Amino acid sequence: MDALTLLTQRHSSPRLTEPGPDASQLDTILAAAVKAPDHAALTPWQFVIAQGEGLLKLGEIFYRAAQAKGESGEALARARLLPTRAPMVITVIAKVQAHPKVPAIEQHLSAGCAAMAMQMAAQALGLGGIWRTGSYAFDPVVRQALGVEGEDQIVGFLYLGTPLSKAPNKKSPDPADYVCYL
Numbered sequence: 023m024d025a026l027t028l029l030t031q032r033h034s035s036p037r038l039t040e041p042g043p044d045a046s047q048l049d050t051i052l053a054a055a056v057k058a059p060d061h062a063a064l065t066p067w068q069f070v071i072a073q074g075e076g077l078l079k080l081g082e083i084f085y086r087a088a089q090a091k092g093e094s095g096e097a098l099a100r101a102r103l104l105p106t107r108a109p110m111v112i113t114v115i116a117k118v119q120a121h122p123k124v125p126a127i128e129q130h131l132s133a134g135c136a137a138m139a140m141q142m143a144a145q146a147l148g149l150g151g152i153w154r155t156g157s158y159a160f161d162p163v164v165r166q167a168l169g170v171e172g173e174d175q176i177v178g179f180l181y182l183g184t185p186l187s188k189a190p191n192k193k194s195p196d197p198a199d200y201v202c203y204l
């Protein structure tokens with residue numbers, strides 16, 4: 023797949039199954055992540071990879087967060103299962119450093135670019151993925167469990183695996199609707 027096809031045909035895959043990225047594919051995905059644009063070369067990111075047992079550990083963290091929010095019944099049980107919707111979940115964290123020229127927003131954006139780069143790399147490798155946040159990305163229990171402090175931010179949970187369904191036949195927005203010229 024050439025670069026422009028990837029950029030213009032990119033899509034998410036919400037329904038994923040095994041196999042997830044193998045070791046060599048994961049290396050490629052992470053190599054794409056660390057090429058994200060990065061003001062002052064702060065490398066303001068951390069990637070927490072969960073697969074196998076790791077998915078259950080992440081589910082346990084979501085479960086504790088749901089408990090702390092007072093969830094019960096099905097909602098509580100669902101929290102534990104959320105990460106098992108894919109063979110691999112990469113939690114993308116913006117690790118913000120104090121810098122006179124690089125505010126937190128720029129470091130959050132860099133981490134977001136890394137998330138998209140990983141999703142694109144996965145798609146180029148024939149895999150699929152979806153970038154999710156949901157309330158757990160902002161949850162204090164989840165933040166603490168993953169060492170997310172201060173202006174750090176979980177920018178997303180990138181679910182990766184093999185798509186269960188074909189690319190959706192979805193109309194793209196018309197770029198002209200968002201463009202003006204000075």
Ligand SMILES: Cc1cc2nc3c(=O)[nH]c(=O)nc-3n(C[C@H](O)[C@H](O)[C@H](O)COP(=O)(O)O)c2cc1C
Pocket residue numbers: 032033034035152153154155156177178
């Ligand atoms: C920061 C961010 C957070 C997102 N969080 C969710 C989410 O929690 N759940 C979800 O279904 N989609 C979420 N999305 C949207 C999907 O990743 C995806 O872009 C959307 O389903 C549209 O599909 P497409 O990428 O194929 O156009 C999020 C996207 C971004 C950029």
